[in-house]
Amino acid sequence: MITRSAPRVLVLVLMFLAACAAFLTIAPPAAHAADTTAITVIVIDESSKRVPDVAIAVTADGFTEQTITTDEKGAATISLPAGSTYTFTADVDSLPAGAPGFVDNPKIVDVQGIPTTVRFDVGEPQAAQASESAGASETASEPATVTPGDDGSTGATDMGTQITQKVLSGLVFGLILALASIGVSLIYGTTGLNNFAHGEMVTFGGFVAFTATSSFAVGSWAGLVIALILGAVLGWLQDLGIWKPLRRKGVGLIPIMIVSIGLSLLLRYVFAFVWSPGRYTMDQDFSPLISIFGVGLTYWNVMGSVVSIVLIVAVAYVLNYTQIGKATRAVADNKPLAAASGINVDRVIRVVWIGSGALAAIAGVLIAYYQTISFQSGASILLLIFAATTLGGLGTTYGALIGSLLLSLIIELSTFFIPTSLKYVVAMLIMILILLVRPQGLLGKKQRVG
Amino acid sequence: MSSDFTFIWVAVGALFDPITIAYALAALGLALHFGFTGLLNFGQAGFMTIGGYAFAIGAVKLNVGFFPSLLMAIAGAVLFALLLGIPTLRLRADYLSIVTIGAAEIVRLSVRTPEARPLTGGSDGLNGTGASFFALNPIPDTFSINLGPIHYTNDMVWVRLVGWITVIVAALIIWLLVRSPWGRVIKGIREDEDAVRALGKNAFSYKMQVLIIGGVLAGIGVIFAIMPSSLQPDNYGTQTTFFIWAIMLLGGAATIFGPIVGSMIFWATIAITEGFVSLGVKTGVLPITPVQSGQIRYMLVGLALMLLVIFRPQGIFGKKAEARFNG
Amino acid sequence: MVNDTTRPALHIGEAVPGCKKIDxxxxxxxxxxxxxxxxxxxxxxxxxxxxxxxxxxxxxxxxxxxxxxxxxxxxxxxxxxxxxxxxxxxxxxxxxxxxxxxxxxxxxxxxLALLSVLDNMKLGATNQRGEGLLHALLPWTWKAQEAEVEAKAVELLARFKLDTKKDDYAASLSGGQRKLLEMARALMSxxxxxxxxxxxxxxxxxxxxxxxxxxxxxxxxxxxxxxxxxxxxxxxxxxxxxxxxxxxxxxxxxxxxxxxxxxxxxxxxxxxxxxxxxxxxxxxxxxxxxxxxxxxxxxxxxxxxxx
CATH class of the missing domain: 3.40.50.300 (P-loop containing nucleotide triphosphate hydrolases)
Structure with missing residues (x-):
């Protein structure tokens, strides 16, 4: 049982959210255009020649079907809104007579903020009878022969470009994921709570930045700062209103965890209630800012990574060189000992919640730029956060960083072998594998049993 | 105006609805997991998805008839339990929660993926799974029940009848189990697993048995929900698991009666709340849109979960002394 | 007592770390x-x-x-x-x-805090048929053994002066009584x-x-x-x-x-x-x-x- 003051403060938290929501939604979200990512489709035949005049239909939920046709270089380009999963279906009838069909058709592509290439190979269809992964891996392991194409480009380059794309996507997303994972890890380390409502702090940041930039026309950097501040306030209020009273009353970790699950559901649908259950795209420039090995990165791809790296370095600095950081590590190491040596544990935990809230909000803003923002954005990466922290070692800060980067890279690269729509399965399998062979994670220490 | 209050009848109907049956069985299974054994299963929706699809594929795609399809559902749930349990049941309790919540989502994403469409119907799901079950219906189709605006055909009576008999049989089985020496061991595991191992009991094996039995109940329960309507993958997301948790905690986690009555109260309350909300929206009393009114049930369930755990952890039917959760 | 000379020898050779014992x-x-x-x-x-x-x-x-x-x-x-x-x-x-x-x-x-003192004791007994899943469902297969286990538990509890507490939750015992219960429970096997x-x-x-x-x-x-x-x-x-x-x-x-x-x-x-x-x-x-x-x-x- 906790004190009767708990609901009062809970109401406070809800009022804060309601106030934010009300304030931010005075003006309806402005409509957006030109928020798209360029997707290049190439068609290659069995002798590695580019195939022109192939019609490819592009479909997605809530997206009007479009058809594109490959040019004389066997390529076609289409601009698509990021953040959705698209189905590319090549028309077999548009192939030259006698061609057997496509090895892997249709293709499902998860379009993010990074320009991507989709490759169709002409060959015996590997549809229903062959397994999906078999078809895909055959494509991936196909020898990289030189293509005598007009432009001199080669199959090897295409594969290289695809690998570069996926590695870059993995790094950009992994850094964003790390911001959220570090918060989860810090909260777990200092309180023992697996915070299931962390995803909602991420979503909150994304919505704050979206509304600030679209309805209030503040600059994107100002939006980021506003999200950071409000995210910190949300973290602080949560601790003040919910977690601290529960800790005070000695409520066990498992009931507290269930409370965090309830809070996650509550907040998620408060967001859906306020912002309505759609996907929103941030107003941003999708043209490449820089190019790495032929892969263009947009302004926010680059800035997202820079912001993430700066924040991660800042967290590392705080943990290692400041009073509060050292106190945080002491609390994470041994709470009773830390308390006995005069550290104000409650203050440390409060700071951890504030910091985690701010980091999660920034992660939300960057995800909004990287993909889109919806009320389920945070919930959908919660599993990735947990998988990343498990991989790196639950409760270890650097483990969260390394786990996030590694996990993100692995799931991006896995799409060479498995359908894109199943890439989260890979995250799950990695998590199960880690639990089987090294449950303490890559950087975690083995715990004593007795 | 009186027709606007038909939701009262909807709420009465919800007490015995196939959905209520499905959630009662799933919550009963979860009570065995959490209330009696202390297992933190946050993937009960995953067991429902597996059971539902195994049954539906058997009934619609393979056309093997009702009982073989039922066996497929059970086998699917057992396999899922083994897959989740083997890596996690030897570890600290919260690992199971992370793995189960993730696995349930993976299952949902996998069955709704376009690549799986030939087998699972993708995001559209599968229809007509109840044909072989309704073919077994001995109630003549001239029979029907009319109660106010409630109208039940013979098939609707059949699914409810068999469903509630299943609930009663399941409750009886769980009751026999928890008051046996077997039940004593699992309650011991809930209190302190190491103590039970020190007394020579294979705690891992017991936890696995519990995970399987509770999962199978969810896998069977979902069949009653999908046979009269359809199987939609998005009906079994994480929010479904949270509904089941709310139902179990509402009735009482360490009780047998609680989850069943909890399911009835839960769905009737949802029907009444949504009835009042939509009435409020229609009459302009509530300044919200119909889309927004759809979010209210989730907000209420989230809030209910928090408040139940904090203020009434024993639920409606649990004993107060037994309410203390383990940290 | 400390210098009990009647105690039989336990070790072989010199009493050094790791020395051999007679039995x-x-x-x-x-x-x-x-x-x-x-x-x-x-x-x-x-x-x-x-x-x-x-x-x-x-x-x-x-x-x-x-x-x-x-x-x-x-x-x-x-x-x-x-x-x-x-x-x-x-x-x-x-x-x-x-x-x-x-x-x-x-x-x-x-x-085991939310089990009764008696249930704590019964859990200590080994080779209980009713601890198997199938037998658990058939009470007549384990009722007789259960009665034996209970009799033994009550006897042990009496020895440890806990018999008056047998129907209370173990959570209600004092720290020392819990130590006694744990030892008594271990003896059930x-x-x-x-x-x-x-x-x-x-x-x-x-x-x-x-x-x-x-x-x-x-x-x-x-x-x-x-x-x-x-x-x-x-x-x-x-x-x-x-x-x-x-x-x-x-x-x-x-x-x-x-x-x-x-x-x-x-x-x-x-x-x-x-x-x-x-x-x-x-x-x-x-x-x-x-x-x-x-x-x-x-x-x-x-x-x-x-x-």
Whole structure:
């Protein structure tokens, strides 16, 4: 049982959210255009020649079907809104007579903020009878022969470009994921709570930045700062209103965890209630800012990574060189000992919640730029956060960083072998594998049993 | 105006609805997991998805008839339990929660993926799974029940009848189990697993048995929900698991009666709340849109979960002394 | 009592660390356990004598509990092999070790709070048919055995003065009563070897007497006892053999009176406290036991004992 003051403060938290929501939604979200990512489709035949005049239909939920046709270089380009999963279906009838069909058709592509290439190979269809992964891996392991194409480009380059794309996507997303994972890890380390409502702090940041930039026309950097501040306030209020009273009353970790699950559901649908259950795209420039090995990165791809790296370095600095950081590590190491040596544990935990809230909000803003923002954005990466922290070692800060980067890279690269729509399965399998062979994670220490 | 209050009848109907049956069985299974054994299963929706699809594929795609399809559902749930349990049941309790919540989502994403469409119907799901079950219906189709605006055909009576008999049989089985020496061991595991191992009991094996039995109940329960309507993958997301948790905690986690009555109260309350909300929206009393009114049930369930755990952890039917959760 | 000259010899040859015993129940070789860079346990050879009370002592962090956890299957060693009753049990799970008659208690009591005291006891009984899933569903297959288990539990509870509490939740017991319950529960399985991890920790002095009596009683009933303890009085009065650990290693072994005088042991751990009030008290209990009196009768009224 906790004190009767708990609901009062809970109401406070809800009022804060309601106030934010009300304030931010005075003006309806402005409509957006030109928020798209360029997707290049190439068609290659069995002798590695580019195939022109192939019609490819592009479909997605809530997206009007479009058809594109490959040019004389066997390529076609289409601009698509990021953040959705698209189905590319090549028309077999548009192939030259006698061609057997496509090895892997249709293709499902998860379009993010990074320009991507989709490759169709002409060959015996590997549809229903062959397994999906078999078809895909055959494509991936196909020898990289030189293509005598007009432009001199080669199959090897295409594969290289695809690998570069996926590695870059993995790094950009992994850094964003790390911001959220570090918060989860810090909260777990200092309180023992697996915070299931962390995803909602991420979503909150994304919505704050979206509304600030679209309805209030503040600059994107100002939006980021506003999200950071409000995210910190949300973290602080949560601790003040919910977690601290529960800790005070000695409520066990498992009931507290269930409370965090309830809070996650509550907040998620408060967001859906306020912002309505759609996907929103941030107003941003999708043209490449820089190019790495032929892969263009947009302004926010680059800035997202820079912001993430700066924040991660800042967290590392705080943990290692400041009073509060050292106190945080002491609390994470041994709470009773830390308390006995005069550290104000409650203050440390409060700071951890504030910091985690701010980091999660920034992660939300960057995800909004990287993909889109919806009320389920945070919930959908919660599993990735947990998988990343498990991989790196639950409760270890650097483990969260390394786990996030590694996990993100692995799931991006896995799409060479498995359908894109199943890439989260890979995250799950990695998590199960880690639990089987090294449950303490890559950087975690083995715990004593007795 | 009186027709606007038909939701009262909807709420009465919800007490015995196939959905209520499905959630009662799933919550009963979860009570065995959490209330009696202390297992933190946050993937009960995953067991429902597996059971539902195994049954539906058997009934619609393979056309093997009702009982073989039922066996497929059970086998699917057992396999899922083994897959989740083997890596996690030897570890600290919260690992199971992370793995189960993730696995349930993976299952949902996998069955709704376009690549799986030939087998699972993708995001559209599968229809007509109840044909072989309704073919077994001995109630003549001239029979029907009319109660106010409630109208039940013979098939609707059949699914409810068999469903509630299943609930009663399941409750009886769980009751026999928890008051046996077997039940004593699992309650011991809930209190302190190491103590039970020190007394020579294979705690891992017991936890696995519990995970399987509770999962199978969810896998069977979902069949009653999908046979009269359809199987939609998005009906079994994480929010479904949270509904089941709310139902179990509402009735009482360490009780047998609680989850069943909890399911009835839960769905009737949802029907009444949504009835009042939509009435409020229609009459302009509530300044919200119909889309927004759809979010209210989730907000209420989230809030209910928090408040139940904090203020009434024993639920409606649990004993107060037994309410203390383990940290 | 300390210098009990009538005690039969337990060891062969000189009483040095790792010395051989005449009738060992546990023989362990080359047991090491490392945590990160720290070696918690490094024991080349150890033997525990049968039908005797052996104390495992040493300063905090000496590796006593870790060794306990290893021997009982609750922790996995980096290296090492050991046998119990002639059967190799290293690498076996904790529950399999317990099934072979080697039961343990814990430093922090693990009474099962929301089970009744009687259910706690019943859980200790082995080979219960009703613990199998299928038999559980058929009550008539286990009811008879259940009645036997219950009778035995009630008898043990009476011995431990807990019979009036049998229908209460274990959560309602005091700390000392929980220690008693845990020991009584361990006896439900008719063990060969009882391993007690700090049985006196956190126990009210009023109950200490009763607990000591019960431990001595175990040996009288033909069981072997190995216990970890800090309290030197207790060790001196009831132990037949003492093994001293420090920094993961066995530094001394021998009869209590001899080990106590070992200057290395005194320096490492024992200090020079020669106060023997409690020791004399316990010696008295032992004489009563030898005379056939119920040791529990010597204890104070348990209900007076407060946490």
């Amino acid at each position: 060992p129940i546990i023989i362990a070789d080359n047991v090491t356990r490392k945590f990160g860079g720290m070696t918690a346990v490094d024991v080349p050879h150890i033997e525990v004598p049968r039908n005797a009370i052996t104390a495992l002592i040493g300063p905090n962090g000496a590796g006593k509990t870790t060794l306990f956890n290893l021997l009982t299957g609750f922790d996995v060693p980096n290296t090492g092999e050991w046998s119990f009753n002639g059967e190799t049990i290293s690498g076996k799970s904790a529950y399999k070790v317990a099934q072979r008659g080697q039961v343990r208690t814990f430093q922090l009591t693990k009474s 008719d063990p060969t070897l009882v391993m007690l991890d700090e049985p006196m920790a956190g126990v009210n002095p009023a109950l200490t007497q009763s607990l000591l009596g019960h431990i001595v009683d175990l040996k009288a009933q033909g069981m072997t006892v190995l216990f970890v303890e800090h309290d030197m009085h207790m060790v001196q009065t009831i132990a037949d053999w003492v093994i001293v650990m420090a920094e993961g290693k066995i530094v001394a072994e021998g009869e209590p009176s001899v080990v106590m005088q070992d200057q290395a042991v005194v320096d490492a751990y024992l200090g020079s406290n020669k106060d023997r009030d409690l020791g004399e008290l316990v010696a008295e209990i032992k004489r009563e036991v030898a005379a056939g009196a119920d040791p529990a009768l010597a204890g104070d009224d348990l209900s007076l004992e407060k946490e």
